[in-house]
Ligand code: ARG
């Protein structure tokens with residue numbers, strides 16, 4: 059068995075580039091089988107470097123010509139070592155001309171230049187540019203690009219690249235050309251080209267400074283009826299960046315292009331964002347409320363990168379969170395501001411907390427745990443993670459919590475003032491925040507350097523005589539790979555105190571009244587006590603309000619206290635949190651009962667708490683929905699001492715069906731009360747009503763009750779949200795109509811790839827779907843493992859979203875996983891490596907189950923021809 063990891067790259071080894079590139083002229087003669095790439099680089103020796111040779115990176119390239127200052131180089135003039143080329147003893151000023159040949163149609167990795175549905179697209183982040191030509195392919199090399207595209211005019215009428223179109227025209231043999239110039243310096247990972255048969259929705263838009271810019275959304279012809287929401291979201295993003303941060307669009311033209319084969323969500327290439335169709339295409343017939351929200355968030359995210367990522371970029375890939383954490387934070391704030399109401403904001407915040415717990419906390423507790431700013435990697439594509447993105451966003455949010463909104467804005471302004479058109483580090487960002495506010499943020503650095511989820515333990519003491527309330531906070535952080543011991547973090551803990559009537563008590567510290575009923579305590583030591591005076595009654599503490607830090611809060615709440623918070627907390631996140639704690643303690647008890655063959659009971663107290671929130675008309679439907687959602691099976695597994703997936707599933711199903719049975723009448727009433735007749739709108743109020751209504755439907759289905767309601771909704775629905783929810787309830791409720799409905803649904807949407815993805819995903823995650831069923835679905839004519847969305851919809855939905863079946867005691871799920879990881883790895887290592895992570899948490903299962911999981915991992919690991927991507931994941935899992 060091979061256990062070696064291929065070359066590890068360390069952050070501490072960073073060296074500045076030996077040469078800087080001033081200008082890049084690229085020529086592409088596009089042909090699916092044989093594309094000729096010509097590159098002309100003007101380079102100068104970097105005074106900041108001691109190295110004397112030019113270093114270029116290249117993937118699988120056929121090198122046709124290489125000239126230095128006009129002289130053809132021979133094999134004796136340079137050395138190639140794997141993917142690195144060295145040209146020694148180069149002069150200070152260099153013009154390098156390179157010609158390579160590549161075959162885009164053979165590129166199944168979707169990294170570099172590739173063909174999707176007959177059209178050309180690129181994906182260059184992180185290191186895809188080197189798959190087209192030899193180049194100093196690292197983000198701290200920023201250059202000005204001119205790009206000439208040549209292609210068959212009939213097949214590829216649209217030729218796009220970054221920046222501005224400066225020239226276009228005809229060529230012999232039915233070909234044409236377009237020349238593009240990007241006025242801004244950029245790293246190679248932001249390069250993009252598109253050569254395709256596409257159409258666009260376009261619009262002229264006036265910026266705050268009065269300039270008019272051209273906005274375009276490019277899609278395949280049949281999808282032109284699905285571009286409105288992306289366009290609207292783009293305009294909202296531009297406006298919001300102007301208003302909230304004073305950041306303007308710096309180009310005359312901004313394009314979004316949708317592609318059906320894409321490894322990730324979308325890419326922020328300068329002026330030419332390339333998107334997974336999933337985050338562009340929507341109309342009420344095919345897209346759900348969640349899809350609409352995703353489009354708004356991702357369009358915003360990629361647009362916001364224009365400043366946080368493109369104008370100011372990363373020095374090296376260890377700094378990835380500098381742009382990703384910050385940009386996720388910005389898109390989160392954008393989505394919240396678009397809703398506008400306090401309660402709407404709270405629901406978006408709750409969704410963020412759910413994602414973090416569902417995906418990031420497990421990552422941080424598993425074999426791939428890494429700091430927000432990693433210290434090393436084998437394959438950088440494995441580090442586009444929930445830790446870098448979502449925990450990174452939490453870290454940015456904590457600056458705002460500590461410095462206040464104004465202080466944070468000052469820090470942002472200083473960051474841009476200092477670093478525009480530079481490639482910088484997370485330390486530079488922190489320094490801007492500290493300097494703009496005259497604050498010492500030295501300890502805050504540990505959020506970047508230390509991995510793991512900190513645990514904050516709270517203990518409280520009320521003194522009825524002195525009328526004081528003490529909160530003692532202590533922090534610890536579990537060991538993570540390579541980091542056995544952790545130093546204390548700088549943790550903002552927002553707290554409030556609730557009186558017996560559920561009101562917020564005024565806060566007094568050291569004899570001074572705090573201006574607000576929420577106060578941010580700054581925990582910087584291992585253990586600290588905070589004291590409030592003048593507390594006239596024994597309060598219920600509301601701790602970690604608004605989820606003020608990405609930590610686990612350990613406090614011995616009683617059920618009565620939780621119900622008090624669930625009914626009254628003015629902080630909506632903690633109100634929701636109280637409900638989650640009530641549910642989780644019961645789910646853990648029920649799981650244990652299933653495992654031990656005990657009887658299952660759900661107490662009336664819990665049911666009544668659920669009923670109360672369901673019927674509370676003073677709360678938005680959207681909030682009631684999240685308050686009624688039970689913690690997922692993954693979350694219960696994370697909280698279990700030993701994971702028993704089948705017991706967890708049964709316990710949660712029991713609880714869902716109990717809610718369905720006991721609240722039946724109220725659920726039906728809420729279904730009727732939350733209808734949204736009339737024209738579909740994806741706004742938060744309407745979406746909230748649909749969400750609550752469809753959750754009620756799901757609870758009834760869990761109890762196998764009133765399936766006629768789902769059936770009727772499926773037949774009558776005029777939007778995808780209602781249609782797909784009804785279908786889900788029919789399938790999960792094992793209705794006799796489920797098969798018919800699945801068939802009808804398939805036929806109705808056969809031509810809509812994104813809807814067919816839903817059709818596969820629903821079946822893959824249905825409780826009855828076992829490996830045999832998944833294999834059967836793989837034989838379906840619509841299944842195609844090469845398309846990442848389709849692979850995710852079936853394979854990932856099963857391996858990650860159906861634990862009770864995937865973790866079947868006979869090991870059939872793991873055998874399937876082994877096969878699929880290996881099959882995918884031959885085509886697309888990035889996607890394969892994501893699937894490989896489905897076994898990350900194998901050490902938390904029962905011993906026999908662990909053995910089965912480990913042997914599956916070993917089987918993958920023993921395969922000789924693994925990509926670096928998968929090799930790194932399985933090696934770390936087994937370490
Ligand atoms: N920078 C892109 C984003 O907006 C992600 C692209 C990453 N792609 C990749 N293959 N690693 O988040």
Ligand code: ZN
Nearest residue numbers: 359363382385
């Ligand atoms: Zn991003």
